[in-house]
Amino acid sequence: MDERDRIQTIISILNETYGTLSWWDAPFEEVAIGAILTQQTRWENVEAALTRLRSAGLNTLSAIAAADPADLESCIRCTGFYRVKSARLHQLATFFLDQYHEMEEIDLIPTDLLRRSLLTVNGVGEETADSILCYGLFRETFVIDAYTRRICTCAGVSLPDDQLRRIFLSALGSDNRLLRSCHGQIVEYAKEYCSKKRCQECRIRILHE
DNA sequence: GACCAGGTCCTTG
DNA sequence: CAAGGACATGGT
Numbered sequence: 118m119d120e121r122d123r124i125q126t127i128i129s130i131l132n133e134t135y136g137t138l139s140w141w142d143a144p145f146e147e148v149a150i151g152a153i154l155t156q157q158t159r160w161e162n163v164e165a166a167l168t169r170l171r172s173a174g175l176n177t178l179s180a181i182a183a184a185d186p187a188d189l190e191s192c193i194r195c196t197g198f199y200r201v202k203s204a205r206l207h208q209l210a211t212f213f214l215d216q217y218h219e220m221e222e223i224d225l226i227p228t229d230l231l232r233r234s235l236l237t238v239n240g241v242g243e244e245t246a247d248s249i250l251c252y253g254l255f256r257e258t259f260v261i262d263a264y265t266r267r268i269c270t271c272a273g274v275s276l277p278d279d280q281l282r283r284i285f286l287s288a289l290g291s292d293n294r295l296l297r298s299c300h301g302q303i304v305e306y307a308k309e310y311c312s313k314k315r316c317q318e319c320r321i322r323i324l325h326e
Numbered sequence: 327g328a329c330c331a332g333g334t335c336c337t338t339g
Numbered sequence: 340c341a342a343g344g345a346c347a348t349g350g351t
Contacts (some may be wrong), residue, residue: 156333163332168350198344203332242334262332304332 123272124284130320132189138292140301141252145220146177148253149213149227152245153205154196166193178210205240212238228256243278251300255293260300263309271311271321 118126141148147167154163169192170176175184189203196202216234217223223231226248235246243261250256261278269281276284289295310319 125327145336155331156346157331157346159331159350195330195348198333198346199348201346240334244333255337260332264332265339307332320329 120274120276121284121288123274124269125288127143127268127321128285128299130246131299131306132179135302135305135319138298138301138305140249140304143252145253149178149209149249150176150181151211151285152248152253153202153240154193155248156202156245157198158196162196166196168219169193169195181206182210199223201240208239209241217319223254228258231256232258247282251293251297257286257291257293257296258282259289259296259300261285262300262304264304264311265300267307267311268303268321271319 120264141151143151150170151163151167154166167176173188173192174180175189175192181189181199184207186203186207187204190199193202193206212235213223216296231254232246232250235241235249236243237299250258250292251260259282261282265281265285266278269275274281285299286296289299306321311321
């Protein structure tokens with residue numbers, strides 16, 4: 118059983134377990150903000166920060182670009198790394214506002230070009246870029262994060278991120294709905310079955326044989 | 327009180 | 340280039 122087969126099997130097990138998932142359904146700007154805030158951070162803490170940002174009227178890119186850093190920091194403190202993240206939010210916001218004036222302009226940019234462009238923003242790495250592209254802009258890409266790696270390792274697949282991404286993409290096809298569903302399934306499954314203590318119940322582990 | 331969380335950047339060897 | 344550290348709060 119090669120890497121590709123194992124990943125195909127992972128996908129089948131996830132589909133049997135959850136069916137198609139609707140996951141991280143949020144407006145583009147909140148996806149972009151959340152993608153930065155969730156770096157190395159539990160989602161519950163990100164939710165709390167998003168709530169604070171909304172109350173403060175700082176849940177849009179233009180508001181963030183114009184905000185006093187201290188205000189931004191106080192809203193996102195609960196996500197940790199708040200000084201770094203405040204700077205990253207500001208950089209991402211000004212990137213979008215400087216480069217594109219309307220969403221229609223963004224929609225015209227091919228995905229790989231937009232991806233490379235996002236990666237030039239300080240504070241935006243591969244995972245953050247793919248999250249914004251996949252969940253915020255409905256593009257054809259796939260998110261490789263700690264959960265994806267953990268599940269793959271469980272299945273006996275250890276490959277560099279870029280190869281994992283290629284294999285998942287070719288296995289899943291170009292439907293954005295399926296791409297986001299699969300990554301959502303991975304997160305749900307990893308949280309439920311691949312935590313430190315109960316990795317025994319993980320069906321994906323069987324692929325080791 | 328240690329240890330980890332849906333990363334990324336910068337500095338060293 | 341690989342490895343190691345910094346960034347920081349909140350939950351187990």
